[in-house]
Amino acid sequence: EAGVTQFPSHSVIEKGQTVTLRCDPISGHDNLYWYRRVMGKEIKFLLHFVKESKQDESGMPNNRFLAERTGGTYSTLKVQPAELEDSGVYFCASSLLHNTEAFFGQGTRLTVV
């Protein structure tokens, strides 16, 4: 069975550009989470989908970040326009409903220059 897949694995963009990260969760996992780790700091929660609905988006830093999960399958996280402080590793995780074990993707390393 395929695990959580994230695309791209690396992205280098210039300040002011737009980047879209994609996450394909494990099939059948209704919960989908986005997290971010800035260099040297904790992994921070961004938001949580249950199926296609946003359950908790309290961790989204500002309105330059837009997450979607159309149809309750894959999810995208768009950063527009990107700023230098957006650099970091963005992790996606998925889990079955009411199951505490989250399965993580390898992450997307975003570098804004």
Add this chain to the structure above:
Amino acid sequence: AQTVTQSQPEMSVQEAETVTLSCTYDTSESNYYLFWYKQPPSRQMILVIRQEAYKQQNATENRFSVNFQKAAKSFSLKISDSQLGDTAMYFCAFMPYTGANSKLTFGKGITLSVRP
């Protein structure tokens, strides 16, 4: 709000020896879960072990065990008979029990190196 603290940034252990990774947390919740996740170099994070706060018995998974001290809000991970494949970054994490899935709060992580 919850906080998770991993105060040791790095540790090193000789192969076949035992190592303990420290984690403390702070919460006002009475029911919650605690986790240790492992991220090997260039690979995805995987769950190592999970502890339910209402259970007094410490969780064990093969060579991995925890020392859960609820009153002290301490949750350390013991790795016995360390193997080269244990080299990874280890994250301690907290999840409140809300009846539905909730987000994880992570510590900064600790880099563990196992020496041959």
